[in-house]
Amino acid sequence: MLQTNRALIIPARLSHPVRVEEIDTSLATRQALVEGNVGAITGTGWHIYLNDEADFIPLPLNARAEVLIREAGLHLEETVSGTVVFLGHGNNGDEADAPAHLLRLAERLFDTALAA
Template sequence: MTTKYTALIIPARISEPVRLDAIETDQRTLQGLVGGDLETVTRGNWHVYLNAEGVTANLPANLRAAQLMYDCGLDLSGVARGTAVILGHGDHGQDADVPQHLIRLAEEFFDTPLVA
């Protein structure tokens, strides 16, 4: 049985839309979304997955993700490169749906309704 969770996905390219997707949170799927090995940054009841080699691979800066994280009290301006995948925390450190407060903040910040 596989479990899917709602993730907030923020591509680095401004031309690509910010979206909510129901995804499986296994390592292979997450690596496919960020384009390589995973780096996880945790804050409160959520965490963001980034490409661990984003800086050394010279991936494009993800200004939208960096600004959203900054508004949440986390400065990722130097490391938010490539696609960012944001999920919530479940029991025992497992992934969970992205928290509603982050969805609302993203909708306000990106001036667009987000629907999974």
Template sequence: MSTTCTALVIPVRLGDALRTVTIDATTDTLQQLVGGHLESVSRGDWHVYLNAEGHLMNLPPNIRAAELIREAGLDLSDAARGTAVFLGRTERGGEADVPEHLLRRAAEMFGSPLGRVS
């Protein structure tokens, strides 16, 4: 079963814009976005997917993702490496659209428009 969701993608490179994308929230799709095996961190109504081997692969820290995660109540500054994908989380732990409060906060913090890509 697949779930189509709107995700917030935060690239590791500061010069690359944050973007919202409509994805089929499958393991394969998420692995393609983060560039490898998945690690998921959940909090309340959201979760973020990261590359589980970010340290081993020597991926650079994702400063913007770490800041957004910290603003949302967790401190994972060292764990956020490579591209980060934020999605919403249902009460049963399933995938959902990224919450509006995270989209608003990301736009406020990084001052960049969130382009929509389908």
């Protein structure tokens, strides 16, 4: 049985809305969301998945994800491109729902309702 979690999904294209979606956390699903090979960046209590070849493809910059990552307390040396998927840390290395504090922060930053 596949595990499902509520993910915060931030597309790079500003014309596509930021959304919360129940996803299965399989590698295939993550690859489909980020449109290719999956890389990860870890914050405190959360992590993101993104396309690890975004600089070579190239994918569009994701300014909204960069702002949220920075406002959540993680300062990156590199840019973030393509769709970004936020999830939380679960027990024993499992995935968990995107943390509520990140959803509230995204709502304020992007002036949109996300919480269900």
